[in-house]
Amino acid sequence: MTPEPRSTSATTVPPWRDVRVLRIAAQVVVIVVFGVLVVFIARNFLGAMEERGLGFGFSFLGRSAGFDISESPIPYTPADTYSTAFIVGLLNTLFVSLVGIILATILGVIVGVARLSPNWLVRRIASGYVELIRNTPLLVQLFIIYFAVFLQLPSVAQTLTFPGSIFVNQRGLFLPGPQLNASFPIWLGLVAVGIGVLVAARIYARRREDAGRPQPGLRSIAWIVLAGIVVIGWVITAPVVFDLPVRQQFNFAGGLALSPEFSALLAGLVLYTAAFIGEVVRGGIQAVRRGQLEAARALGLSEGDTLRLVVFPQALRIIVPPLTSQYLNLAKNSSLAIAIGYPDLFKVGQTMANQTGQPVPVIMMVMATYLAISLFTSALMNLYNRRVQVLER
């Protein structure tokens, strides 16, 4: 066998071995398979809807919803349209997610720092909490909080009373509700003046330091002035009054009333997510290299300054991306509200789907909304992440 002279021209490669041809062919095949699948689904779906005498469309959104929603941040009656009902569900989801994210972050940072505490007992409790929460399903936790705690609370007649006008009974949680007074803008103005003084003092102190004549204590004095303005201004102008819940014959009126469903969902989401955030925070702090700490001590920074100026800025860079996914998880987990009857986006959506017999457009709207919330949150956190990362040299 004599070897054939090798051709250098690409045209002699047969098309079934030409990579360029194969690539295009493969993509065409994928598109065709995908298209066939879409057509198959669409035909079945339209056929099924026709059988039920229904079409496919969003026209039901303008019709009157006809079902009540137990709690709503905006005025809502069953006579309102389906689109209003949908917005009520969305606002409820956003509300519980936002409050949940704030509280879970606070509790999570506490748990994360506690896991690194020099005190053995604090460390063990924090890790016990994390293990317990992370190894049991959120839904079971929600069931425990709602069915086994909130619904077993005493009736209105035997309300539990806590100091500070906090009342707890079967109907929910009653707290003093903050309400803005007419004097609120005056107080806000005073605070602005105080912050102005603080900024001016810091700039002045920086100048003196640059000039080699530092004035220690100037910053502290400015802080004290600010605190004084805020506190004394608060006492004099009374910008916020607390509307206390008042016991009436069958229930409480006034104040801030939280339903058992909302309270249970919020408590469940916060306790669950805080365990995960705690691990994220711990990991971030531990990832700061020891040398950084030692260098900060060698420079004579105090314990607080070491944490504030050296450890946290570096830990934050590691913490922010996983923290984002925890926030997203919390927002998505709020859909478990359906199991305990809080009227969130998914619960309202399911009611709409049942009533209209149009599950497909409704679930499309619900999924698109969750997707939008997710994308918006991660975009926001990415923005913040970039700001934090800029600190890197």
Add this chain to the structure above:
Amino acid sequence: MTAATLPPPRDAIGPIAWLRENLFSGWVNSLVTVLIAAALAWLAIGIGGWALTEARWSVVTNNLRLFLIGQYPGDQAWRLWVLLAVISVLSGISAGSLGRTTRVLAITLSACQLLIAALILASPLGLLPAGAFVLNAGLVWVAFFVGVRGLVPRRAMLVAWLLSLPASFLLLSGIGDSALPSVSTNLWGGLLLTILLATVGILLSFPLGVILALGRRSELPVVRILSTGYIELIRGVPLVTILFMADIILPLFLPGEWRLDRVARAMGGITLFSAAYVAENVRGGLQAIPTGQIEAAHALGLNGVQTNLYIVLPQALRAVIPANVGLFISLLKDTTLVTIIGLLELLGISRAVLAQSESFGAQMEVYVFIAVVFFILCYAMSQASYRLERQLGVGTR
């Protein structure tokens, strides 16, 4: 005299020094310790008092059968025993021949069976099932020593494991004749259904996730866009919406005569959901492979499929196994969500239990029991993953 020969100072070692360093290292710390110890004691007395005197655990033991297997017909229960025995033998042999990580699972399996046996003794189910569980737990260890001797080749084990899933499905649902009458999946429930959902979800979502991850890194734009779109769509929505799709909308998308079983639809939903998360994990592993590896494979004349199969995937998957175990723990926890679409897995069956008049007001007992069951399962898995991480040397290579 050199410093090395001096004994350590008295107050630097021993329990007193440990206490001083870890609990009473300053007045703030001492105060914190005392306060927390008091709060803990108060909590322990409260919870312990409730659990030992007030709680009606009989609600759990009286309904143990429901919690374990749901409403699976009693005269067909022998199939479950066969299944359990096969699983026990398989995991025993695997633990013997593979070592550390699987050993944790085998220990957990036998310990759980002994635990169930103990619970059965307290229930009206009688001695027979308890004895059978103890026997099964023993079977794990008999098989373990067979495995240690290396009597069964690894390849045979792999085949047996792969075959066990479809075989157990066939066994549980039956083929419809007199020897093996079919059992509707509506009757499957309790822990049995929880574990089935989780196992099927884990086994099916893994290959699907790997395919999606490869698709997302593909050079073909169509494949890349479709995979990325799928992954991001699924990761952006909650699992309940996917389960709702699978339960209500999937039947509308299929021809009317295709009657997909409810349990199968839930399994499909969980698998499709989980695959997107697996894909992102695997993608992390794929990105960690140096390009030089792929170039070397091409230089050796391997084609694209061979490069992925023999060079890229073995390295990438090894790196992402611990992360995937974490995912599978959350998948196991997420199976509770099928309660929302009305399946009677461990959490769903609790509603049936609590609806009985004699269980009125026993919510805490029932849900705490379920939480404990999940805790044992998840904790065992996380310990196994921890060992696996060290065994594979992830991060130290």
